[in-house]
Amino acid sequence: MAALEPLDIVAIVDRVLDTSAATVLPDPPILSDTTAGWWDRYVAMVKAWVDRMRTTETPIVEKMTLFWHGHFCSSLEAVGDHVMLWRQNQLFRALGLSDFRTLTQRVAVDPAMLRYLNNDRNVVGAPNENFARELMELFTLGANRYTQDDVGAAARAWTGHGIDKDGQYAFTARRHDAGIKTFFGTTKSWDGPDIIEEIVGGSTREVSARFIATKLWTFFAYPDPEPAVIDGIAAAYLADDLRIRSALRALFLRREFYSPRAVRQQVRAPIDYVVATMRSANLPASDAHPEWWLDDMGQAPFQPPNVAGWKPNGYWISASAQTAKATFAGNMRWVASKRGLLADTSRLRPGDAVRYALQTFGVDRPSPTTVRAMERWLTVERTKARWAEQPNLIMLALLSPDMQLA
Amino acid sequence: MDSSTTALTRRRFLQAVAVTGTATLVPTWLADAAAAAVPVGAHDGVLVVVWLEGGNDGLNTVAPISDGSYTTARGRLAVTATTGLIIPEGVAFHPSLVGLKSRFDAGQVAVVQGVGDTAPDLSHSIASTRLMGGDGTAGANGGWLGRYLDGLPGGADPFHAVTIGSTTPLLVTGRSRRATVVGTEANDVLSPKAKDAVGARALACLREMGRGPTGLGQWGDALAAAGQTAIAVSARVQPTLNPKLPDNTSGPLELCARLVNADLGIRVLHVRQTGYDTHADQGWRQAAALTELDKGITQFFGSLQPRFAGRAAVAIMSEFGRRVQANASNGTDHGTASNWMVVGNRVKGGLYGASPSLTTLDRTGNLVPTVDHRSFYTSLLDPWLGADSRAILGGRFEDLGFMGQPA
Incomplete structure (x- = not known):
């Protein structure tokens, strides 16, 4: 890589990020066989994904699918439903390079996530804070960027967003707390999606941009990056309406990405x-x-x-x-x-x-x-x-x- | 360390690797490391930490059943006088803790009530790093048991501390030393059978490759070093993996017992158990997790050789307890203080600390801790591990007096 001219790198990066040839990954047939065992279904999912990673002509799609799987975590053991986990994986594959607003909104109402962080059980009168807290701490902002009162308000806002008996997302008005809540200093009748918009596209959008830029850089290069690196990636992302592809393009075009600190200096997961x-x-x-x-x-x-x-x-x-x-x-x-x-x-x-x-x-x-x-x-x-x-x-x-x- | 002890250990170690057919290939540093691994002395305590990941609900583990506000707050989740395993003073163990109950009755379980952080945090990661750190920081100086390892004599022996699994938690990571991670599967590449000369030559190549510096940077060197440690660990752990470990969550605690029995000089062992983040359906979830815990503890003491029975204690901890008021998902959200326990036949059994008020709560609706977590650590470090808790914890905290001397 070091020997390439800058022009070559731009062309290569654009080629890597060109996912127009991406194909649909078929669902493993065994997932629709309700008599199949837990382990057999699990193995089919692992094999399908790993084989896709091995053979894909658009590797960035699978890289980002893995990135988002480690970011918006859900585990099969906790969710207990193979199909839900597989659909979440397909969601990451479909939207992994889209914009962070859409992705986060879709993940928030994804059945595997709803179940993993118990948002499906979050109802008016006795809110469940699990999703609301991790949404901010782990998914969008980082620790200490919000207060416990913000967690409480976000939890109330997400009440009523659940799963129906067919395992699909459903909103149930009578379970939702439509009352007034104060979140990040604004008092109004917040609903769940408003909370995400406020975090990623509103008052904390720059904090969120830097948080995601840091996480991406850590995944692709090294932890504790230079502030200028994060500034550059966050700026490209904000300038293009939170598009992840633009963050990645800025990331892969950083000089630091080809520096001795980055090249072959990462332990393979x-x-x-x-x-x-x-x-x-x-x-x-x-x-x-x-x-x-x-x-x-x-x-x-x-x-x-x-x-x-x-x-x-x-x-x-x-x-x-x-x-x-x-x-x-x-x-x-x-x-x-x-x-x-x-x-x-x-x-x-x-x-x-x-x-x-x-x-x-x-x-x-x-x-x-x-x-x-x-x-x-x-x-x-x-x-x-x-x-x-x-x-x-x-x-x-x-x-x-x-x-x-x- | 006197020379007879050193010689004995070195010889014993060389005998051990001779079984694997690699004796002639043992590099000097490895034999030296073995020599440094003095067996656990007659007066050395061994501590096994079981970390209940996710935040175990202390209120339902050791339940204040005589407190009316407990039953009100917990509703259907509450442990009752009928379901609970009653221990003295109006409290009951969770019905899953059958083995622990009988050990409690035998005076071998100290239950410390109200343990928590003076600056509680409701985030899993912040609460864990603060409690594992044990010096009032969020892990800036490693974990408290890691700093205990830093101060042990005998060089950087990989067998001062062991964690079962695939990663090293902050708890057992010090400034200069960390626990060795041991897996539960045997391996014939790193420990070839006695007659496998081809395997022995490949292993010798791996050793040479990993001797470093690799010229590949810090992580290349770290991988090479970990490879060397894996070879040393495999040679010593391999014998303890036979017969095969139980294929369930008792496996890691069974391995702990075997490692203690192997007398490798291990002072600290760590296992983690998951399933405690019970935001929903806590009834069956916590029951399942605590049943596994109870079986694991029974397995550990059942497999421990009698000569170590007076030298091993198991401490059960978690990053926080849970909210007093149950939520509407038949679960509980993140909380603060919890009940921690220590089990062993040198433990002075009984209830310690004080059960926090269920009505005077902090502003998040959580318990106000009555025992600083560092007081719990002090009670283990000084009498049991023979360490200087003041240096390790950065201050003097009360020794609750629940540990006897190792015997």
Whole structure:
């Protein structure tokens, strides 16, 4: 990337953000089979999504679907309804690059979210604050940008917005508190959607813009970005009526995005690590079984650990996550060997075979430490157990620190 | 540490890895780390923290059933004299806590009522970081048990503290040290079988690759280091994963018992349990979660070897309690003070602290805590972990006196 001219980067970014070729992802048929088991339905969802991530020609759509899944969290375990979680996933796919106002409004009345944060049980007279608080703390503004009185008012405003017996969003007037509430200093008869408009498009729109810009930058680059970075992204987003695509365009065009602080300086989240492996090795989900490994690595799709979602970098590093990756790589070596990956390295000299293996997994500039260790291993292994070259070259490449960075 | 202890530990460690067929490949640093892992001494307490994530409703865990305003506020959710497991002084355990009730009757459970933060916050993340921080900040200096690890002698041994799962919570993250994360699955890549020479050579390559510096930046180095720790951890944890752990939420507490039994020098263990954010349908949700908790505690003490029975205690905590007044979803919203517990046969059982008033509430309709959370920590740090609570917590807090000496 560093070698590209600025003009090239603009063209590439625009191409990445061009989602006109995006296709509809069919719903897994098993979701309409009410007799199917919990796990089978879950696995079908994971496989459908992971395979889409692996094969899509518009990767930004799936990147943003994953981003919003970690942002507007809902978990299958808490919601208890596969179809609701899948529809939410399709919502992120459809609106993930639209505008933040529309997306937030749609998420607020999305059945999975209504149920996950109990807004479906939020009724006049005894409001349930769960959604109202997280809406501000985690979804739009950040902690300490509102008071407990604002939470109470927002909760009252969202009363009556629920789910009908068919699992669809429904507004029930008699459950709604139409009374006067004071929110962010304004006293009137607030309704739920007014609250979101006020937060993202009204008095706190700039706070909200910076909050989202920071979260996006953290997801794509690194945490604690320079203030100028956030200023730039937030300005582009505000200038284009809260469009997420414009925020992303500004983000990808920042000089800092191509700086040494950003390039290959991010720990791959488990889903990214597994998908990168599957893409490089050309392994479909039916062979790689992502559902077997992701939970132990710390990132089961549709099952974020809590409403705050996943965090970057150090969050993914632990002895147990490394152990889970070793289990994964130990299995993938056989699956990928069987499909012929790295079948022809024995004709190469050890150093070249190692570099070729790493390159196969997208590691263009490996650490000399990695190459030296693998080269030494391969030189010996060829004298001891030639059959082990192919599977263990795959496994060691997958477990190199290089492969675990994005 | 005298040399005989060191030698013993080193030898024992080398014996342990010999079983895995990797003895000749043990790098010096690893043997040194093993040497630093002095077994838990006869007078060293081990603390297992069970963190109930989501904010456990203390009022329904240890219910003030004789207080009329409790029944009024909670309505159908209230634990009653009929459903509750009555313990002395007009309070009752939640009906799910059968095992804890019998331990309470045996004088092995301290229930501390009204524990909370002097500056309560109703956000999960802020409340958790403040309570885990334990120094009045929102985690600026790591967690209180992390700072306890910082002060332990014996180098940066990865086995001073263990957390079961896949991430390290602030609670056990210090300024310079953090608990090692241990998973519940065995692994034959990192711990090849004795006759697996091909596996041993691949493992040697992994070690060399991870020795660093990688030249890949801070995260590349951190991944390499974590890979090395995973190899060391696997060698020592592998034996404790056989037989297979129960495939339910008791699994992590069973693993805790086995790790304590393995005498690896672990002083602090941490497990998290979810399902406590009961904004709706609290009746069955909390009952299910507390049943799992109760089974896990029973599993832990059932598997603990008798020689450790007097040295292990389990503390049960959560980021906050819940609103006094139930909401209309048969649930409760975020609150403040809660009941925390400590279980073990060296615990001086009974009720501590004071049950907060249910009628004189703060402006959010929540309980006013009667016990500063740091007082709870002081009561564990000084007598049980032999630490200086004043340095760790940044001030002197009352020792509630519920812990005996480890034996």
